[in-house]
Structure formats: structure tokens, C-alpha cells
Amino acid sequence: MPLLDVSELRTRFHTRSGVFRAVENVSFTLERGATLGLVGESGSGKSVTCASLLRLLPSPPARIEGNYARFDGLDLLRATDAELRAIRGKRIGMIFQDPMTSLNPYLRISEQLIEPLLIHEKISRRDALARALAMLESVGINDAARRLHAYPHEFSGGMRQRVMIAMALIARPELLIADEPTTALDVTVQAQILELIKKLQRELGMAVIFISHDLGVVSGLCDRVMVMYAGRIVETADVRTLFRSPQHPYTRALQRSIPALQAKGAELYTLPGLPPDLSKPIDGCAFAERCEFATAACRTGESPALLASAPGHAHACLRLQAGEILNR
Amino acid sequence: MLPILELRDLRTHFPMERGLLFRQRTGTVKAVDGVSLSLARGEVLGLVGESGCGKSTLARTIMGLAPATSGSVWLEGVNITATPATGEARRALQMVFQDPYASLNPRLSVGDALAEPLRVHRLRPAAEITARVAELAALVGIPARSLDKYPHEFSGGQRQRIAIARALALEPRIIVADEPVSALDVSIQAQILNLLAKLVRELGLSLVFIAHDLSVVKHLSDRVAVMYLGRIVELGSAADVIERPQHPYTRALVSAAPRPDPDGERARQRIVLAGDPPSPLNPPPGCPFHPRCAYALDTCKTTVPALAPHAGRDVSCLRAAEIG
Secondary structure, X not given: OOOEEEEEEXXXXXXXXXXXXXXXXXXXXXXXXXXXXXXXXXOOOHHHHHXXXXXXOOOOOEEEEOOEEEEOOEEOOOOOHHHHHHHEOOOEEXXXXXXXXXXXXXXXXXXXHHHHHHHHXXXXXXXXXXXXXXXXXXXXXXXXXXXXXXXXXXXXXXXHHHHHHHHHHOOOOOEEEEEOOOOOOOHHHXXXXXXXXXXXXXXXXXXXXXXXXXXXXXXXXXXXXXXXXXXXXXXXXXXXXXXXXXXXXXXXXXXXXXHHHOOOOXXXXXXXXXXXXXXXXXXXXXXXXXXXXXXXXXXXXXXXXXXXXXXXXXEXXXXXXXXXXXXX | OOOOEEEEEEEEEEEEEEOOOOOEEEEEEEEEEEEEEEEOOOOEEEEEOOOOOOHHHHHHHHHOOOOOOEEEEEEOOEEOOOXXXXXXXXXXXXXXXXXXXXXXXXXXXHHHHHHHHHHHOOOOOHHHHHHHHXXXXXXXXXXXXXXXXXXXXXXXXXXXXXXXXXXXXXXXOEEEEEOOOOOOOHHHHHHHHHHHHHHHHHHOOEEEEEOOOHHHHHHHOOEEEEEEOOEEEEEEEHHHHHHOOXXXXXXXXXXXXXXXXXXXXXXXXXXXXXXXXXXXXXXXXXXXXXXXXXXOOHHHHOXXXXXXXXXXXXXXXXXXXXXX
8 A cells, every 4th residue: 555645636726806726636546665756837836735634734725625635534625623633743754945934033953853752752852852963963054052052043043954854754754845945045055954864765765756947956966757747747756757758848948948958059949938827717728829830629528538658657648548649 | 248247356354343332343344355357248247146145245246236446347438436326326226135125116106117217217207107017017017007006915926026117217237136026936936037037048147147047047157156254266157167176166056956856866976065054253364165065275374266267167276177
């Protein structure tokens, strides 16, 4: 049984200016110990997908539907508040993008670190503090004994992100959801954090969902990658296949627009137009308006289904599925 | 040939003060600390480094937005730090900022935002302004019918185009762009990079391009300068510096930058630097990089290395030749 099994997850925001379809029929599974990368541009639904799984979105306006989202057999979409509380922070840890707004500025780091332990485990305060100290050391904070009782403002950005990671990992979760954990950091600090996540993953055997818009970061860390566009998964494959032979026109376009993969000074591929307005229903493929291969058939009917083209490689492109455009 | 822009031993220091009534000097932030550079006509110079290394302050000092503490900025052989910037110097040097949401006036329509510099500098008679505004919009790919719209009606990428058009309004010879693509998604980033490359090519502009993404800098730049704690530690051609880095800091920076290549990423040995970049308030003595450098010796703790030729570029490392 996979650790996480999500089927047809849909998240909509009911607002005064309309219904925003942020996540449309997202299905995927994640095995224990595996790393799944979730890539896509701003507004593609990566973060909302993960926040929906943990039911972190206020409802209203958010409405989360779907067949199921089973975490170790428990359907998160239908779990009671008590069941969710037993999972959040204990069996599923989460790292948010912005460490400054995710840490409580009024509380010492020590209080924030031991909170999940005091809630979820029968542990004395003293033992919890000892675990917090060990955790701070393992995320690479120098002089952890003195730093343990400091306030968030006394830390630099990279240090705060390490504290966030320590908080997410202190209860030894089975699943870590990391939402752009290194986006706000400099590359040398980013490299430290990525090495740290890999090391802790090996030690704890946890599964990771890694949300990022940076294909470089994903390529080094993840086993599998899902590409999202307009709230849908358009392609999923193991990381090597996705980078070597991307299939979906959107994935190909993304790849052709990255300077790192093009000859120096070469014209970069640019997508025409803008992502679709998610407050209106979309006929057919959400990417059709910007796709160089789209035909009239792409713009009608249901959104194309995510179908496997090879074992472990699936994409949602009608023309590829019909064999009308060449696979490279 | 005379460089279009030259920086001579430029320093920008900010005093740190405490107290309201009796202000006490408590220290000095040496944001830019002895930078010498020159920029040729039509050249793109990439400026890289991590947050706090002084690259934005350097850009602001070139522009005259931050006062230089010492040293000078020469524009086509004229010292523009010596005299208050004249209209002419202001026109020749224009800046594009990182955040197009913050750098455009929300109360000015795009057409008005583009017309304003033309009126202030009296570059065109009133009758020709509309035509010139349409020309500028076309140059950056903003449709003329959008000129009555306000900044909030545009996406981030379009706003950055408008900010570039506004910089171009004064027919500058040099554009200083401070992280112009950092706030943008990759597909939008590609559009802005293509646009900047086109402008350099077609208008013969010189560009100082600040970014922290090495692949972006390499793509666009002819030469690259790497900054660390207010100083340049390596300066050379983009291919030399980014593909064959020499300074230990540049090596670590290049090695830390993730590349979209799954096998390469798994195979390579990454140099992971310990600790955070030190604060420019209390820079270490000697080589500013020595506390994090794997090659540091005792002499590195006391001697400040000068930028000297090595392996076809300039490197400021006492051990550059030994490390190889």
C-alpha cells in the first residue's frame, strides 16, 4: 500500500468574484521513503494541492472534494478534526516557504520546537528540550545550546529556515511536505538545506513532497516529478525521463525557456499569452490557448486525461496520445 | 577605446548610529569597499553574489542614488561623482529595478509613465510625445491599445517590460538592471532575457546586469564580476568565470547552483560552504572569505588579497596559483 494515495482531488475557492478552480482532478500516489517533485509556475496549484491534503485552507472560501486522499489508509478528505490533529505535525510535517511569517515572533525557538512533542508524545519538558537541542544540532545550527532559547528575529534567513525544518522533523514524520523551502535563500545556503533534507530523509526513511518552480533543484533531489499547469497534472515521470525526454508541450516549452539548457546567448523559447483564468470553466485542454500543436479538438470537451505512454510516464495531451505529434 | 563607464576604487560606507538626541557612531557597514571596473560600449557585464554582498548598493552608487564615500564613477571620461549629476548624466544612465510591482507609479497610466521622462527632459516637442510613447511600447512588445491602462492591469512580465520601456525613454547609453528577472516565473523570465538581449544588440546599449542565478547571468553576459562582502573576488569572461571558476568562493557558488540535469546532479561533488555569509558590519580581517574557505592559511587571515591576473581573468586570492 502506498503511503499516500490521492484520487481526483479538487479544490475550489468560492469567492464573490466567482469560483476559482485551483486544483482539478489531481491523482497521484507516493511510496514510503520516495521523493516526489511538484513543479509548475505561480498559480498552477502546487501549494494548494498540498495545503488541501492537510486541510489547512479555511473553508469557506475553500471547498475540497475528491474521491479520496488516503494517508496510510486514512482518508484525509473525510477525517475528523481530531484525526487530522493527530497527523499534522506528527506523521506529516510541513515546511513553508517564508520562515519569517511561519515562526511566531513572540515565542522562543525552544517553545516552538517542543510544541509538537508535548502535544503528540508523552514526554517530559526536559526530555523534549533535549530532543530539540539534538534536532537543532542535526540541522546544522552552530552553538545550538545557546541558540535554543533565542527568538526568531535573532536568526538569519537561512538559520530560520533550518529552525523550520527542525520543527517539521522533530516528531520524525513519515511524510514531509516542503513548499519551496529554499526559494528565499542564497544558493550556498540552499545547497546546505538540500543536503540536509537528503541526509535526514536517509536517516528517518521519510517520504518527501517537494514543491518548487526551480527545475534544477528538483532534478537533484526527486525520484519522480509531476508538472502542474492551471491546477491539473499535465505530465508525470521519473526525474531522468522527464528531463531527458519530456513529452507534454508545456513541459517541453518550460525546458526550452531555461537558460541553463540552451546555448549561451541563444534566443529562449517563450510561451505566447497568459495562463487561463481559473474563475471560468475551461473547455478541453487548459494549455491549448498557448500550445503550438493545439487543434480545434483540443479546445472542446473534457480536460484530457492523464494517460501512461510508457511504464511510469504519463501525460495529458490529446495529440500525443493519438500519435499525431512526434515523441522526441 | 575609452570605456563608457569606469569605476575607480569605489567605496560606499554607511555609518551605523545609535540614539536619537545624542547620536553615537557604533560601526560602519562597508557595503561597497574598493571596486574598480570598466564597461565597454555594447558590453553586458554580469554582477553576481549573494544577498548582502553589496551588488545592489554598487548599482545604486553608479546611479548616484547612494552617495559614494570615496572613489569615482566616470561616464565617458567625465567624473560624475565629483559634481552633482546633471541632466545629461542622468539621461545616459538608467536603471531597471527588481520589483515591477513597486517601481511603477500605480496612479499613472502606462502612457503617462512613459511620457513623463520625455517632458521632464524636454526630449520631444509636445506634439511628438504620443508617437514616441507608442514607439517605446512597440520596442518592448506592449500593444499600443494598452497605453491607457494602469500598472495593476498588467502581469508581472508586462510590468517589467513597461519598466524597461521607461528606462529606454531617455535614450540611455547604459542600463543598470538590478535583478530584473528574479521575481518572474521561468517562462516570463525567458521573455525579458530575450528582450534585454535584443535591446543590447539593436540599440548598442551597455548593460550592467545584476542577478543571483548563474545560468541567467552566463546566458546574457560577456563578462562576469563576482562580489563578496563589498569587493570583487573574480572578474573575467562569462565562460571562464562560470565554467572554470578559480576563486574558492566562485567555485563554491558555481558548485552550489543546482542544474537541471538529474544524472549530473547526482554524480557531482558539491562544495558545501559552512555557515552564513558574514555581515558587512564586521567583516573579518584579511581576505573577507577566509573564515569559510577550505584553502585558507594563516596569511589569509591578515593579508587582503588584491585583484590580480590569473588564468585569463582577475582573481583576488593569495593562493590562486597554488590551488590551480
